[in-house]
Amino acid sequence: MDVLDLARTQFAVTGSLHFLFVVLTLGLAPLVAVMQTLWTFGGKPVHERMTRFWGQIYLINYALGIVTGLVMEFQFGLNWSGLSHYAGDVFGAPLAIETLAAFFLESTFLGLWIFGWHRMPRRLHLACIWVVTLTAYASAFWIMAANAFLQNPAGAVERGGRLVVEDFGAVPTNPMLAMALPHVIGAALLTGGFVIMGASAYQLFRRTAEQEFFTTSLRLGVAVASIGTVLAVGFGYAQFGPVGELQPGKFDTPLAGVGLGFMIMIGHLLQLVVLFVLLPVIRWLPRWRWAHPIVMLMTPLPFLAAILGWLAREAGRQPWLVYGRLTVADAMSPGLTPAMITMSLAAFTGVLGLLAVVDYLLIARLVRRGPAAATLGAAPLPPPERTPALTL
Secondary structure: OOHHHHHHHHHHHHHHHHHHHHHHHHHHHHHHHHHHHHHHHHOOHHHHHHHHHHHHHHHHHHHHHHHHHHHHHHHHHHHOHHHHHHHHHHHHHHHHHHHHHHHHHHHHHHHHHHHOOOOOOHHHHHHHHHHHHHHHHHHHHHHHHHHHHHHOOOOEEEEOOEEEEOOHHHOOOOHHHHOHHHHHHHHHHHHHHHHHHHHHHHHHHOOOOOHHHHHHHHHHHHHHHHHHHHHHHHHHHHOHHHHHHHOOOOOOOHHHHHHHHHHHHHHHHHHHHHHHHHHHHOOOHHHOHHHHHHHHHHOOHHHHHHHHHHHHHHHOOOOEEEOOOEEHHHHOOOOOOHHHHHHHHHHHHHHHHHHHHHHHHHHHHHHHHOHHHOOOOOOOOOOOOOOOOOOO
């Protein structure tokens, strides 16, 4: 492959691996917030234990996902300096807002939530996880706004060989964002729901002693996956309107069309299973041991559909990086050689692949050990008893 194909391959591989973390983070955050809300206002111990257990899985994925995001940032400077030069004044604005206003705020309140167990009032502690969830979705909004600008550079004009902002309001109201963001949110909820469903089915299949815990978790996962599949499929089809108007022929290439086709097939399969098979029997599903392996086997499908959808959206824009304005070839950094790209491709893929494996192993280990192994929010140990001083 030449330098351009190698650089595109590198971004596709690292972007896909990073998106695996993102879609699960966005899916688990509201689920954990709902669990803690049920505990705060209902007082049932099972909801408190669910918050701690699934919250720890969320934290594992969140922490490792941050590192994968840093790799994505490196690539813009290493391989795509032409994008920064030509469109950085516009493209960089939503990324800066995402970093400063959303990511830092999210991290701050996440720290308060992690270390606030048994130290903060219960409702104030609950507010922290909801702020974390809302800022995570605000972060997703600005990332998707930046991507929508690449798909449709609204609000920008070219002056002096560079794009400048003419109407910043057109960036967050981009037609390529309006239907794409709810689609991604639906995919995230579907993914988070299936992860909880698959893990709960695994424990129930093993006839775990934590029957109430994983029965409640399984039912919640089915309910959230039902909402997710309706949003993902509905807004997925709704995107064809603006895409057909702004990017005609987007899915005519071999790669984009194939990715789109398989994503639609998986999406309809998941919708059929969740809405018409699992949801109607949600009351009895935890006791149907024969169905639990099927649920476990379906758990990776939302991840696969998410990656296929991302590839279809990005590949269909080729050969443009900024649609109609800047080609991918013109956006590449000068002086790159195949050897340089191959080395960075191997390094980035190795690091992100290792992080993905570690993420899976840590989560699988916690799922296998069960809620008793969760350390998040554990009650502090009592202070050691003081021994009376000896007197002479």
